Amino acid sequence: MRTSQFPLSTLKETPADAEIISHQLMLRAGLVRKLAAGLYTWLPLGLRVLRKIEAIVREEMDQAGGLEVLMPAVQPAELWQESGRWEQYGPELLRVRDRHDREFCIGPTHEEIITDLLRQEMRSYKQLPALYYQVQTKFRDEIRPRFGVMRAREFIMKDAYSFHIDHASLEQTYALMHQTYCRIFDRIGLKYRPVQADSGSIGGEGSHEFHVLADSGEDAIAFSSDSDYAANTEKAEAMAVGGPRPDASAELASVDTPDTHSIDEVSTLLSVKPEQCLKTLLVKGNDSEVVALILRGDHELNEIKAQNLEAVADPLEMADADAIRTAANCDAGSIGPVGLNTPIIVDRSAAVLANFVCGANENGKHLTGVNWGRDLPDPDNNAIVDIRNVVEGDPSPDGNGTLSIARGIEVGHIFQLGQKYSSAMGATVLNDQGKDTVMTMGCYGIGISRIVAAAIEQNNDDNGILWPASIAPFKVSLIPINLHKSQRLRETVDKLYAELQSAGMEPLLDDRDGRPGGKFADAELIGIPHRLVISDRGLDAGTIEYRARTDTDNQDIAFDTVLEFLQGKLSD
RNA sequence: CGGGGUGUAGCGCAGCCUGGUAGCGCAAUUGCUUUGGGAGCAAUGGGUCGGGGGUUCGAAUCCCUCCACCCCGACCA
Structure with a gap:
């Protein structure tokens, strides 16, 4: 892509209503623009990042045997009345009426829809287990949207639902999804922790959240010094401290x-x-x-x-x-x-x-x-x-080590739903005895748009974003110096750009008519991981200058070996 | 919804207290110069001062009202 044909809508000044660093940088780098409270437009640059995250999620979900579907964002009230959530959900559920005065909602989640679909499609235990997923826009009329796309009202989520003949099968798929989520967040390159969670209003038995660790996180998570134990502090069990009780020795x-x-x-x-x-x-x-x-x-x-x-x-x-x-x-x-x-x-x-x-x-x-x-x-x-919050230094409830507390951003949540929806909505199949059996369900969410913000929250410096390589909108920025002055430079740059392009290195060529300082600043703000600077001076010496976004110094690379050199960097 | 705050050019802000022709910086447009870390000079365009009502000879400024947005609490991917 050439910057002369791609809108880099960067801002030098920080918009006043952005509180946290990821929100500020997303606006400054031109990833999103706000339409109204909790509603954001994704600009071309931001959308490239979003698509990369989606692609990783799809690959891993497919790998785990998931089948992609796409369900409607608008959902009929009847199904929600059947599950009982039409009453349970408060004003967070955006309800609308169509021209015939029939009631609908804008889906905040899709348990009812998938359960309705599969109660029609599934006849036999032989069709189970099944795992369906979609990447979809959700709407939750949050009490207080804030922090940009971190807590938006409309957001993009990957939601998956599994169906089973029994609980043992659910546990298998649940474990598989746990692994899959770890693979996804590993591939994206985030520092995260899976933690035990309260299952909240969605209901059900087992539940884990996946948290990206960041000081700005809205959740507190507790984890053990000596074991794998980790839990949201909402859920983390607090043990007795200071016991056993001493004898009474003081006068009342x-x-x-x-x-x-x-x-x-x-x-x-x-x-x-x-x-x-x-x-x-x-x-x-x-x-x-x-x-x-x-x-x-x-x-x-x-x-x-x-x-x-x-x-x-x-x-x-x-x-x-x-x-x-x-x-x-x-x-x-x-x-x-x-x-x-x-x-x-x-x-x-x-x-x-x-x-x-x-x-x-x-x-x-x-x-x-x-x-x-x-x-x-x-x-x-x-x-x-146990009715208290755990605190730093409490004994770990599994008996191994003591607890530390860190802040996290919830980017994934997996639940063992059990039969809450399937029994309310009569989603049954015949078992091997020929008897109607209520299916057992699991559900698995990932906040796609929230991951963009979480990744920035965890990866930034004074100059801007530091994208993990896997989700960077472009991999290499190519910055020519004094392009307008030199025919030789123009020809060399065009050739190099084409080569990078066909090598799949997703170059962003800054061919704007501007000074180098502004181009450097933009490339850093939008967080492109690798930078090549090409100049007449370098061409005379047969070199091109390279610098990783995280480096503090430039290095000169022999011009003929640039492609090879970059290939090495990109495969790291 | 409760508590606090802000709405003035695309962005960041001043002006409001004490009413009298709406300003600054950045951005944008044009021209010339400049070109290795957000350039300089000159010129230009851009405002229902959030909306409505009121007070007044006169309202961005005072009063009433509505709206939007932000921050603190309960919600969640």
Whole structure:
């Protein structure tokens, strides 16, 4: 491609509404332009990157036995009513009516459609297992789209669905997809981790997320120092720390703590560590007005774990000021479990504390030297559960090593759906006994457009993008110096360009009438991995100048060996 | 949806408080010079000041209202 015929819509200044580096660079490099909140147009340069990612995903999905289909983006309400999600989904589902006043939605995902298709196509267990996928535009009316294509409302996703006669078969395909995803992200060249995940609203049993590691990631993931254990912190199991519980040794006492409400304030005032305090949170209950959740002072509540508890209302909701007064006879900040007349749920680490500090259920007072079993009843065994977020240094739940926490961008998610959709929608086949059997399903997503942003987030420097070779829009930039002055240079450049082109090196020849500085800057901003600079000076010496995007120095290559040299670089 | 903020040329911003002919930088166009790290000089084009309403002799500026966008929280590939 020649820049004189290709729109390099680069910007020198950073658009004001771009927050994270990938969003800024995608706008500056001219990969995308915003149409409205969460809606982006892919410009020619950006589309080349997107297509490369798609190609890798397709190759690997095909390799794994996947069959590509293309389902409609617009979906009839009936199918969603059948699965029950027409009701479950909130405003995130964009609903529309056609001219006949029939209801449809713009698909945020395609479980209903594929299940409907395969319940018609599949008759026998002999046709199973089956793996279908598509690369499609999805629409989710996100509460808050942000970070450019990272969290857009309309985005491109590869979604795959598998169908099985039994759970064992699902597990095989699930394992195969796990491997396939690793191959895909390896090939793209990203630093990533597969982690155990909460399966969220899609539902089902087993679930892994694939996270690209980046400080700007919206998720926190925990992984072990000594084993393969890795999990989203939403899901990562928090073990008891500080146990076993020491014997009671301190006297119970009530102390005045006027105007102290937070754990920090209390621990500072009383000169004790936050981990020696108990934090008591009141949330709405299912069977009772409120439920008390008790954590060690330095720990944080994990809302997902809490709302998954039977006694706790889902979604989780904190008790309001009135409910707190009614239940504890004081205001938030002075609540404690001693004498509290509500159901109590205690985090594992809070249950092994002794001689602790907690609220006295009286404004301006705290209790010190409190002990389970002596000053208040020991919590029931089944009321001691994991309701906190893991923190750096926690023991790994598999017993090997300790946990570290990193930020990640979720680019892939695989689920064992089970029979949630197939049973709701009556997707059955005959088994080897001739009996109708509900198919078991898995689903597997990759955020194609999000990967573009994630790759940039992980690969950039002060001058711009550093594309991994596998997804760079062009592999080599060819920059002539003083092209207009030299007939010899023009001829040589045209010849070299043609050679690079036919060698499949995807060259971008900067034949614009500009100064070299601007061309260098553009080539770096858009992240082309290899650069050749060709000049009369070099031709006189029989050399051409090479520099990788990640190099700090130029090197002169004998002109005759350029092709060979580049071939070596490109196969690295 | 709750809380905070911003809308002025393609992009980045000033002007608004204290009303009086709409500005700066970059980008664009033309010409000349220049050509190894985002060139110089000269000229040119480009604005319903987010929309509507009001106050006023006069509104980008003050008031009301609607809209869009951004940031912080709940959602997810």
